[in-house]
Amino acid sequence: MRLPSEAQCLRIFIGETDKHHGRPLYEAIVEGARNRDMAGATVLRGCEGFGARSRIHTTKVLRLSTDLPMVIEIVDAPEKIAAFLPELDEMIGEGLVTLETVKVITYRHDSGKA
Numbered sequence: 683m684r685l686p687s688e689a690q691c692l693r694i695f696i697g698e699t700d701k702h703h704g705r706p707l708y709e710a711i712v713e714g715a716r717n718r719d720m721a722g723a724t725v726l727r728g729c730e731g732f733g734a735r736s737r738i739h740t741t742k743v744l745r746l747s748t749d750l751p752m753v754i755e756i757v758d759a760p761e762k763i764a765a766f767l768p769e770l771d772e773m774i775g776e777g778l779v780t781l782e783t784v785k786v787i788t789y790r791h792d793s794g795k796a
Contacts, residue, residue: 685759685789686759688784688785692756693781694711695733695778696751702773707774721759721762722757723755728750731750733776733777
């Protein structure tokens with residue numbers, strides 16, 4: 683798969699305990715992106731953060747949170763991102779979704795050649 687040098691980065695901020703049809707929302711988002719044959723998705727688990735309600739979520743021992751921040755990043759061609767947005771909108775009850783233009787420098791995989 684090739685990515686254009688000008689692509690978009692879709693960034694989704696949700697909570698670790700957010701669900702979609704009974705399963706973790708971040709898993710549903712990654713699976714949805716994969717089913718659409720998108721270039722890739724990465725899930726990052728935050729150690730601390732807050733959202734619209736200003737409630738701190740942290741891994742600190744005295745304030746152990748069971749709902750840490752999660753960020754999913756997907757980089758792909760603008761038309762593929764645009765096609766995924768309606769599905770994403772249906773999945774997310776609470777969260778933040780951002781979109782920015784990015785310049786792709788390298789996108790490759792090991793083809794097994796030595």
